[in-house]
Amino acid sequence: MATLLHIDSSVFPADASSSRAVTDAFRRTWREQHPQGTVIHRDLATNPVPHITAHAHTAGFSDPATHSPEQAAAFAQRLTLIEELERADAVLIGAPMYNLTIPSTLKAWLDNVVLMGRTAGNAQSVKGTPVTVVASRGGAYGPGTPREGYEYVQNYLSAVLADFLGADLDFIVPELTMAPVNPEMTDLVPLFEASRERALDEATTKAKRLAQRLAA
Template identity: 70%
Template sequence: MATLLHIDSSVFPGKASSSRSVADVFRRAWEEQHPEGAVIYRDVAADPVPHITAAAHTAWYAAPSERTPEQSAAFAARVKLIEELEQADAVLIGAPMYNYSIPSTLKAWLDNVILLGRTSGESLSAQGTPVIVVASRGGSYAPGAPREGFEFVLNYLEVVLKGSLGLDVDFIVPELTMAPRVPAMSALVPLYEASRERALADAAAKAKELAERLAE
């Protein structure tokens, strides 16, 4: 039975969010391919995970019998998130760009699951797990775009997810999502619509491709 870990982080609900809309297409296509499968879902915008505290960090370096009650509780919450990642056959992450980077709630989730000596470092307990990231953004930060140098989502997540956790990362990037709502961007609406259609098609195709790969 295949398990998908689905993380959403957009502050906007449902179809008001481009990352949620595209991720939903992937998830529905995934579920069609895995009718008996399981989905672990976390909406870290609606239900944020705890930010890393000193207790959560230091607990890993103390023997279980020597941990304070605060350390034990904080670390147990962290381990639950780590186990969800380790148990997943695939991961789906909605990562909209906010002020040139990822939402702080998604960063908090990453800080919890990156644990040197277990999920990162010499021991990579989720190594090779495929992860699809829906990295939506209001403008364009593609090579050659005026704000190309302001892109701190794809490069950051590539380093963290692939470099630190050893995951197999692939991106879907819907761009210009602010065009329908910002008058100054109205001329870019056709480009936004084309980007959205590509992203939706990519989401469905990648879900099917991934299902076929995992079935081999």
């Protein structure tokens, strides 16, 4: 049966997180379509993976037979995450924008799973894997907006996930998520609500479509 790897990185719980609300909607629909399937959920906020170290980094570019005990231990942790990604039939990532980019915990996960010669580069062991990213953001950063030039979440993740790893990448983008709590954005609350509903609808639709695609 199909396996979904679900990565969350918001520091907020589901009832206060736009990205978690949308990833939860996606995952619920996925489970409905795959009742016998497997969902692996990594919550990087509550259980962060190790940030890349010199031992973990250098081990990725050297023969395992030459690894020091420190390199071997660090690389074993990376392999756990890499193999988990490689076994997934689809990947779901919650990636809220914090200070214009992704949370450091998500960056740490990416640094662990991006390995030249295996997941990245000429090999691309996860090439073609469907990856859906929920890229929530407090303001509006889309084409034509004043802050378009500050959009570093989709641009960065497109480079890493699509270009480096060869994933089949798709985005769901709930925006203006700060409107309900920022008095200066009160007039934008209706636009936030519309964006949120659109994102939840997309999560349901895309989860169903992906489930049908993998079952074909």
